[in-house]
Amino acid sequence: MTAPGPGAHLLVSGGAGFIGSCFVRDVMGRRDGTRITVLDKLTYAGNRVNLGEVEADPEMAARFAFVQGDIADPSAVAPLAAAADAIVNFAAESHVDRSILEPAAFLRTGVDGVHVLLEALRAETERAGRGERSLAPRLLQVSTDEVYGSVDEGRSVEADPLAPRSPYAAAKAAGELLVRAYRVTYGLDAVTTRGSNTYGPYHHPEKLIPLFVTNALDDLPLPLYGDGLQRRDWLHVSDHAGAIAHVLAHGVAGEVYNVPGSAELTNREVVERLLALLGKPWSLVRTVADRPGHDRRYAMDGAHLGALGWVNRVGFDEGLASTVTWYREHESWWRAARRGDWDAYYARQYAERLATSSAADANP
Ligand code: NAD
Ligand code: TDX
Numbered sequence: 001m002t003a004p005g006p007g008a009h010l011l012v013s014g015g016a017g018f019i020g021s022c023f024v025r026d027v028m029g030r031r032d033g034t035r036i037t038v039l040d041k042l043t044y045a046g047n048r049v050n051l052g053e054v055e056a057d058p059e060m061a062a063r064f065a066f067v068q069g070d071i072a073d074p075s076a077v078a079p080l081a082a083a084a085d086a087i088v089n090f091a092a093e094s095h096v097d098r099s100i101l102e103p104a105a106f107l108r109t110g111v112d113g114v115h116v117l118l119e120a121l122r123a124e125t126e127r128a129g130r131g132e133r134s135l136a137p138r139l140l141q142v143s144t145d146e147v148y149g150s151v152d153e154g155r156s157v158e159a160d161p162l163a164p165r166s167p168y169a170a171a172k173a174a175g176e177l178l179v180r181a182y183r184v185t186y187g188l189d190a191v192t193t194r195g196s197n198t199y200g201p202y203h204h205p206e207k208l209i210p211l212f213v214t215n216a217l218d219d220l221p222l223p224l225y226g227d228g229l230q231r232r233d234w235l236h237v238s239d240h241a242g243a244i245a246h247v248l249a250h251g252v253a254g255e256v257y258n259v260p261g262s263a264e265l266t267n268r269e270v271v272e273r274l275l276a277l278l279g280k281p282w283s284l285v286r287t288v289a290d291r292p293g294h295d296r297r298y299a300m301d302g303a304h305l306g307a308l309g310w311v312n313r314v315g316f317d318e319g320l321a322s323t324v325t326w327y328r329e330h331e332s333w334w335r336a337a338r339r340g341d342w343d344a345y346y347a348r349q350y351a352e353r354l355a356t357s358s359a360a361d362a363n364p
């Protein structure tokens with residue numbers, strides 16, 4: 001089993017979303033002959049426009065294909081897996097608050113979908129064993145820091161127990177455990193990454209940073225959950241995508257790699273910085289009812305990935321400034337991303353919270 005290098009054919013599931021589309025744009029932009037087929041269901045979070053740069057460039061477009069479909073559909077997955085040297089699975093329902101409102105879709109994609117991918121990988125590995133293809137494909141499962149649960153002190157290492165605390169995190173942990181079981185039982189070539197809180201261009205406006213940037217641009221209230229002292233370690237999307245490409249090429253089969261960020265900050269600190277960049281007042285911030293089961297802190301140790309030779313490149317201040325500029329310059333993108341059930345979701349998540357909110361104390 002050999003990790004795929006330049007010129008390989010990658011199947012990228014969930015490649016029309018935030019991090020997946022960055023991975024596709026960056027890998028295609030290397031112009032090293034790599035071919036990519038994206039399989040994406042185009043849920044409310046998936047957007048083919050995110051891949052427009054690739055599809056509009058003749059050289060990249062010749063190496064690219066897009067298939068609209070569901071990773072939980074074996075008939076969609078099997079022929080694509082048969083043609084792939086590796087599968088990189090970004091596909092997931094990705095928003096914690098939505099998982100608290102409606103968990104079912106999270107389990108369908110995060111558990112059933114990953115199972116379908118693994119069955120396809122198993123079939124292809126058996127074909128390689130019979131000499132019907134030269135090498136078995138590799139699977140890279142994109143997972144998250146949230147599988148560790150809330151970490152009050154210290155930093156999670158890959159061997160720590162998984163203790164997910166939201167339906168989203170539990171679905172991600174279940175997907176990972178299936179990958180682990182298939183690796184152990186069937187000897188599949190699989191690696192897993194656990195990425196930190198990611199931010200950057202093309203981030204759906206439901207998440208903290210893009211929600212607060214876009215609401216602030218419209219002078220709308222910014223709903224800060226609870227005391228706002230929850231801590232996250234922020235990772236720029238180009239570093240997250242780069243780390244995934246690095247693990248795909250160099251990771252050891254069966255291993256899990258944390259992908260930490262480059263700045264651990266409270267939510268209040270993040271909001272203070274983005275308001276300063278936007279020139280908007282703290283008075284927009286409203287203290288609202290907390291997220292149920294809200295994880296207080298995520299923090300991961302990055303030594304295992306570091307030993308593989310990966311280092312993050314984008315510092316948080318630089319990354320946040322360029323992200324804010326991107327949202328300023330791409331108003332049509334983020335207004336269009338607020339489509340589908342956006343208004344109903346926003347009302348369900350925030351109407352009562354905002355009606356019972358209070359002015360947030362000025363940031364200490
Ligand atoms: P996203 O919601 O922006 O994108 C998810 C993509 O998957 C969308 O294009 C969507 O259409 C597609 N999709 C959903 N269900 C599908 C299905 N059943 N079949 C095919 N495609 C489907 O999410 P993101 O923020 O880009 O996250 C990508 C991956 O990274 C997820 O697995 C997520 O758990 C993980 N992750 C995200 C972060 C973060 O901070 N955003 C951090 C760590 C890990
Ligand atoms: O309106 C809000 N108000 C608020 O205070 C929102 C949307 C969030 N928050 C808080 C909750 C978190 O403490 O901000 C923090 C970040 O929230 P999200 O952007 O929803 O991210 P988080 O819940 O930390 O999960 C993210 O990182 C891990 C991604 O969405 C996941 O997909 C990833 O796995």
